[in-house]
Each structure stands twice: as structure tokens, then as C-alpha cells.
């Protein structure tokens with residue numbers, strides 16, 4: 018997550034104007050650009066899940082907080098979460114209102130960033146990154162009996178959690194894992210020694226010829242409230258099995274990880290951040306290593322790109338965001354479109 022010294026805003030406005038004529042609340046493979054799923058509020062970072070045969074979306078709720086833009090993403094000063102649902106792709110999108118507020122999280126300081134959700138043991142879990150009162154990103158968890166909340170936050174962050182963008186994946190054997198992390202504003206680079214460096218780098222480690230920082234993966238405890246083991250690196254390697262390097266900005270992990278499983282393989286997808294791609298890598302274990310495969314989606318309008326992938330009624334969909342509605346990088350809107358998977362399991366690159 019970072020700042021936006023680009024001309025993408027004007028590009029967004031042009032694209033928004035061009036696409037304004039096509040709008041269905043639908044994934045339209047091979048057709049016009051999908052339209053924002055909801056325009057009454059700004060939404061981003063959509064984590065989609067199917068619970069009880071229905072699609073639930075757990076997005077960030079972007080607001081104009083009038084905070085100056087900086088390299089740490091301070092202008093993304095979100096204060097609550099709204100959960101959205103839809104009975105079918107292309108159907109009506111319902112906003113279920115505020116599900117969790119910053120003010121109701123006892124340990125939180127500022128910036129509620131990209132959340133995710135899970136269901137287990139008859140309970141819905143909302144996982145969220147937020148800066149604590151020392152301004153260090155931690156990951157919290159809140160619970161509810163309903164997929165739409167309201168959610169009640171645990172009194173403390175998940176022990177040993179740090180950085181941003183939790184994505185919780187439950188494997189076919191019922192074991193759940195959390196993937197997390199993000200560099201630059203997501204602070205992952207400040208944890209490279211295992212301890213938080215308050216005066217550490219604000220961006221990359223600047224070690225271009227060393228292995229890139231990895232996303233993190235950890236098995237969740239049975240009650241889904243804590244980590245069940247020490248956090249591990251989810252390493253992304255090239256086709257020769259060598260870890261991607263820090264200077265490989267087109268391919269290395271930046272933030273926004275997501276896991277899905279297809280035909281027994283583990284597909285880890287993520288944002289490359291400053292090069293604005295969604296990329297994916299495939300492995301034989303939920304822990305990786307994951308072999309880089311290619312670009313899943315080319316840059317959207319706006320600086321950030323963040324997604325989730327979900328199967329619904331036999332088809333695969335990608336939920337993502339751009340800035341069509343506002344033209345402003347911190348006021349985003351979510352969209353959905355169908356993914357095209359080739360017979361060998363690879364994914365076609367989407368040009369948004």
C-alpha cells in the first residue's frame with residue numbers, strides 16, 4: 018500500500034466515463050466492463066465467501082477522512098466495516114449496515130484495513146487488520162452468530178499477529194490457515210528481523226538481490242481465535258525453484274494475499290503493489306512453496322489492487338476493486354467478474 022504519484026486518477030476518470038454506459042450488477046465474461054457492485058458507499062478489498070448457498074462480501078469501507086496522503090497509506094483511514102450479500106452473481110446487492118466499528122475494538126488505534134471472514138463451529142469469524150494504540154498493525158478477530166454481524170471483537174489482537182490483509186482458508190480436511198502481510202504501509206518490512214523496528218524502512222528493504230519478503234502463513238487453532246504454531250514464510254519461487262528476489266517488482270509479493278484450492282493444488286494470489294498486478298503462484302501444500310505462474314489481472318484504475326477468488330454454482334469468480342466511481346485512489350468500489358480457467362488449471366490474464 019502506498020501513495021499515488023501517478024496519473025492514474027485521470028485515467029480512472031476517462032475509464033469511468035467510457036464504461037458508464039454498460040452497467041449490470043453482473044460478471045459478464047467477454048462483455049463490457051463490470052459495474053461497481055454498490056455505489057451508495059465506497060468499498061474495497063472484497064473478500065467473498067459462500068455461506069449457506071449465498072454470497073457474502075467482506076470489504077473495506079472507504080471514506081473521505083481528509084487525511085493527507087503519504088507512503089504509509091495514512092489517507093486510508095477507515096472506521097468501520099459493512100458486509101454485503103447477494104443471492105446470485107448479477108443479483109441485488111444488500112448492504113447489511115455497520116458490522117463492526119473502530120470504536121468498539123478496545124485495543125485499536127486507527128485504520129481498519131482489508132478484512133476477511135470464516136465460518137466454523139457454528140460461528141462466523143471476522144478477521145481485520147488495524148493499527149493498535151502504538152501505531153503498529155495487528156490482526157484482530159471478532160465473532161458473530163450471523164454472517165452479516167454485528168460482530169464482537171476479542172479484547173486483544175491475535176497474539177503474535179502483525180501487518181495486514183488476513184485471508185483465512187479452510188482446507189478440505191477442515192484445517193484453517195491464515196495468510197497475511199503487506200509491505201510499505203502494511204509494515205511487513207519492519208518485521209524482517211522478527212521484532213518490530215519502529216524506525217525501519219517505510220517501503221521495501223532495498224535489498225534487490227536478496228529473496229523478497231514473503232507473505233506469512235500460519236495454521237489457526239481449532240477455536241479460530243489464535244495461531245496454532247509459529248508464523249511461517251509463504252515463499253514464492255520461480256520455475257527453477259529459486260525464491261523471487263526483492264528487486265523483482267513485477268512478480269514479488271506486496272500485499273493482499275488470497276488462497277484457493279483447485280484440483281488438489283494450492284493457488285496463492287496476491288498484489289505486486291507498486292507494479293499494480295494481481296499475480297498467482299501454485300503449490301502442493303498450503304504452506305508452499307508456491308511457483309510463480311503469471312499475471313491474473315493487469316492494473317486497475319487507482320493505485321491499489323486487491324481481490325478474492327470464490328467458486329459459486331460451479332463457476333469461479335474474482336472480486337476486485339478499482340476507482341471508477343470516484344477517480345480517487347482511496348475511494349474505491351468493488352466489482353466481480355468470472356475467471357477463465359484453462360484445462361491445465363492455469364488462469365487467463367484479465368485485462369480490466
Ligand code: FUB
Nearest residue numbers: 077130131272273321323
Ligand atoms: O484498503 C487498505 C489497503 O489497501 C489494503 O489493506 C491493501 O491490500 C490495499 O488494498
